[in-house]
Amino acid sequence: MRYLGLAFIVLLPFVISSCASRSSYQHRSMNSYQAAYNPGDYSSRLPQKIDTKEKVVLVDPNIHAWGAYENGELVKGGIATAGGNWCDDINRPCKTRTGSFRIQRIGSSDCRSSLYPRPHGGGLMPYCMFFSGGMALHGSPAGAVVADNISHGCVRMRIPDAEWVRNNFARVGTKVIVKPY
Numbered sequence: 001m002r003y004l005g006l007a008f009i010v011l012l013p014f015v016i017s018s019c020a021s022r023s024s025y026q027h028r029s030m031n032s033y034q035a036a037y038n039p040g041d042y043s044s045r046l047p048q049k050i051d052t053k054e055k056v057v058l059v060d061p062n063i064h065a066w067g068a069y070e071n072g073e074l075v076k077g078g079i080a081t082a083g084g085n086w087c088d089d090i091n092r093p094c095k096t097r098t099g100s101f102r103i104q105r106i107g108s109s110d111c112r113s114s115l116y117p118r119p120h121g122g123g124l125m126p127y128c129m130f131f132s133g134g135m136a137l138h139g140s141p142a143g144a145v146v147a148d149n150i151s152h153g154c155v156r157m158r159i160p161d162a163e164w165v166r167n168n169f170a171r172v173g174t175k176v177i178v179k180p181y
Contacts, residue, residue, distance in 0.1 A: 043067060043077030050074075057137060057170060059155050060179045061096060064147040066137070066157060068169045076164065081140070081156040082149045082178070089118050094152045101131040101176045106166060111138060116152050126159055127166035131176040138162055149181070 042065040049072050050058065056069045059080055067077035083096035111128035114121045125138040137155045139162030155178070157165070 042079045043074065046074055046077050048074050052175075054175060055169065055171075056175045056177055057165065058177045058179070059096070059137075061149050061181050062179065064149070066155065066161070066165075068165060070169075075169070076161075078158055078161040079145055079147060081145050081147075081151050082181075083135075083153040084148075084150045087152055089116075090152070095149070095181060096151070096153050096155060096178050097132045097135060098178045098180045101178070103129045103131050103137075103170055103172055103174045103176060105130045106170065106172060107136075107138075109163070111136075125154070127162035129162075129166060129170050129174075129176075137165065137170075137176065 042063070045063040045065050046058065046060065046067040050056065050069050052069060052072050058067045058069060059065075059082060060067075061080075061082035064080055064082070065077055066080040068075045083094045085093060085095065087094035107125070107128035107130075109126045111125040112121065113123035113125050115134065116123045124141055125136060128136040128138040130136040135153045135155070137157060139159035140156040141159070145156045145158050
């Protein structure tokens with residue numbers, strides 16, 4: 001028994017070292033994996049730089065992402081749901097217009113759609129930023145912002161993202177670029 005206790009004391013540092021190394025290795029491996037592929041990090045799908053000297057909100061319907069750029073550098077980004085190919089309730093295509101636009105008017109956290117859902121409107125559009133007629137960047141409730149193009153033409157963002165863009169980045173006149181589908 002005495003020898004067993006002595007062996008335990010002598011081997012304990014090696015056992016602890018072995019466990020710590022394995023744990024650190026697993027931790028490093030997981031962090032490396034997450035950095036290389038994190039499906040929830042939509043900003044990593046966007047270019048880190050674009051050629052501009054002004055503030056720009058870039059929307060890419062192909063990768064379901066939006067990005068806020070200042071002096072060409074990506075400041076913040078996230079998931080975006082753009083317009084769908086077809087909307088059954090209005091019986092026509094409903095893609096988001098592509099091209100370069102300017103924010104024309106900005107709403108508050110109480111912003112609501114005057115058209116959708118049909119027939120009376122009232123759909124939540126918190127922190128709306130209209131850039132092309134009735135099309136806007138805006139927040140949408142959980143579950144409505146998905147990696148798909150299913151809106152009636154607006155660009156849906158997570159509510160905290162829309163709030164950040166509305167309150168910290170965009171102004172009337174801020175450029176919005178919607179890339180082609």
